[in-house]
Amino acid sequence: KIGPMRAVLRLSLGDLLCIVDGCGMRVSVLHGSLLATQEGDPDDTLVTGGAPFRLGRQGKTILAARCDASVVLDGRAASVAVKRYYGSTPVVLYRMPSRNEPKLRASKPHLTALR
Numbered sequence: 001k002i003g004p005m006r007a008v009l010r011l012s013l014g015d016l017l018c019i020v021d022g023c024g025m026r027v028s029v030l031h032g033s034l035l036a037t038q039e040g041d042p043d044d045t046l047v048t049g050g051a052p053f054r055l056g057r058q059g060k061t062i063l064a065a066r067c068d069a070s071v072v073l074d075g076r077a078a079s080v081a082v083k084r085y086y087g088s089t090p091v092v093l094y095r096m097p098s099r100n101e102p103k104l105r106a107s108k109p110h111l112t113a114l115r
Contacts, residue, residue: 035047
């Protein structure tokens with residue numbers, strides 16, 4: 001796992017925030033809403049502003065933007081990526097670096113990563 005991180009991301013309708021092994025990570029929505037699906041959990045969770053959502057399982061978690069949204073991630077995860085689909089083709093807009101890359105990177109100016 002990568003060390004603790006804090007990332008502020010701006011998502012557009014339909015963007016997918018993909019988190020792997022982020023058990024304990026806190027997701028706070030500043031505005032907008034997300035639909036959270038966690039591996040092994042039959043129920044999806046609507047995440048909106050107010051109380052943060054804490055990932056309760058290891059494995060894959062997908063947070064789908066139901067509208068434009070700003071999201072704060074706090075915690076540890078094996079990987080974090082934001083994907084946007086153009087037709088059937090996914091494009092990775094943001095990814096957390098591997099262990100060999102010391103800083104978070106944002107590939108688009110509308111994404112902000114803080115360490």
